[in-house]
Amino acid sequence: MTKDKSIFIKNIYYMLSYAFTTLRKSVYDNIRKEPFDNIHNLFAAILSKGIGLQLKQGLYKEYMGHADNLTTLRGKINIPETIRNKMRNQIAVTCDYDELSENNLMNRILKSTVLLLLKQKNVQEKYKTELKKEMLFFSGIEPIELTHIRWTDIRFQRNNQTYQLLLAICQLLIEGTLLTTEHGEYRLAGFLDKQRMERLYEKFILEYYAQEFGARIKGFSSKALQIPWQLDDGYGALLPVMQTDITLVYGKQMLIIDAKYYEHTLQTHFDTQTLHSENLYQIFTYVKNKEAALKGTNHKVAGMLLYAKTDEPLVPDHVYQMSGNQISIKTLDLNREFSEIAEQLNRIVKDFFHIEIDKQTEDIKWPD
Incomplete structure (x- = not known):
């Protein structure tokens, strides 16, 4: 559709900056000045800056359900499982409780998208280095199978609005652009699809x-x-x-x-x-x-x-x-x-x- 790919890719950044005004923050200024010859470097640059900014504010946490055998009461007693513990002569109460956790859907998508980018040969090393450093703070977050992501399950509210741009980039990268090699690994298509x-x-x-x-x-x-x-x-x-x-x-x-x-x-x-x-x-x-x-x-x-x-x-x-x-x-x-x-x-x-x-x-x- 275009002859000069670098100009067009730079304009995708500007298009995104209107769709997501977060991109106009000063932390993204250097991205605007950089030349990009492929879409993956642009998205890697945005994600590295955006995740770095998010880490300074703190990763989003939400209450996640847990079920554990405990020696003290927490949350609600799971009576059937507690009875089974008693029959096995285990001195433990099975409790169902909620706990604030960073291991939620939003952070799992971020981590999985970054891991995908790190495997791409056409992503420059400077972006990979920055993303690898940031992933050290995601050590307790589990990756998610990319094809299992249900984007309709994501809900934004006051405490996680800063994730809107980041997850939009993830969706652009993942949805409709994933190709599977004969070895069962993912690689990205050369560009965003028409849709x-x-x-x-x-x-x-x-x-x-x-x-x-x-x-x-x-x-x-x-x-x-x-x-x-x-x-x-x-x-x-x-x-x-x-x-x-x-x-x-x-x-x-x-x-x-x-x-x-x-x-x-x-x-x-x-x-x-x-x-x-x-x-x-x-x-x-x-x-x-x-x-x-x-x-x-x-x-x-x-x-x-x-x-x-x-x-x-x-x-x-x-x-x-x-x-x-x-x-x-x-x-x-x-x-x-x-x-x-x-x-x-x-x-x-x-x-x-x-x-x-x-x-x-x-x-x-x-x-x-």
Whole structure:
């Protein structure tokens, strides 16, 4: 999808920094300045810095259930097991109790991901050395089988919010990128798969607009909203949920953006290239249902398909007027310096909402 891998990988760091604002802490500043020629070095660098920061704050602990034979009462007595002890002439009470432990799911995932990175030949020694030092503090934590991780079991709350970035990196590395060799060992695929990149791409655009415009311009918002079906009879059984990737609102104007990260921006049928039909149908449906919901409020609703640029020679850049609504097709070139990517995103807002970018966002400092 890109020609200069090092620029693209550096931009993944910037995309992550919007999705997870923790990356903007000064401890990560050196990472921003480093050149990376593969994704594993980037993730190893982020993990080594992030785990080091976590160790200073203390590893997250949670109550874990234990069952032990004790000479003194602790927790609740396990009566069946205690009776068995008595029958074996053992003077012990079996107790079930909870104890704060670092050997929990989050820390086990961290350790297992680091162990995976340490086995990769293309991870630089400087990152491996730092990670090995940090793993000394994980000696009491058991690794977890990577294929057995249930990401839906992870719950974040006030005491473990600092793990969100670290576990997101772990998930990007593990989920969908693991390959098994004939010897039964894991190796990482050369890059993030399309599904994970698409999710990051969507999250980045959503958070970019939320942080750079929503936080600075009164009345501007960037959210992933659901659009209700506008039904004549109210019967909506079996209809799918209409979940937008990004919905920008400013005053009485609304731009619904569907972010698309494909290997091929266009589809080919009988040697003719066209836009992906399902993408166009989807954004048109979103726009028309939202327009119907806002009928009588004088709102302007438009839609946009925002594709990540590929190496294909034809780059879609079109604006269509469909049944009274504007539907535009744009591409975002992720293989440019980040300041240029920001300029592309800013131009979308300027052209649609007619916001004077220079005046409204003069305090924005783009990454180097």
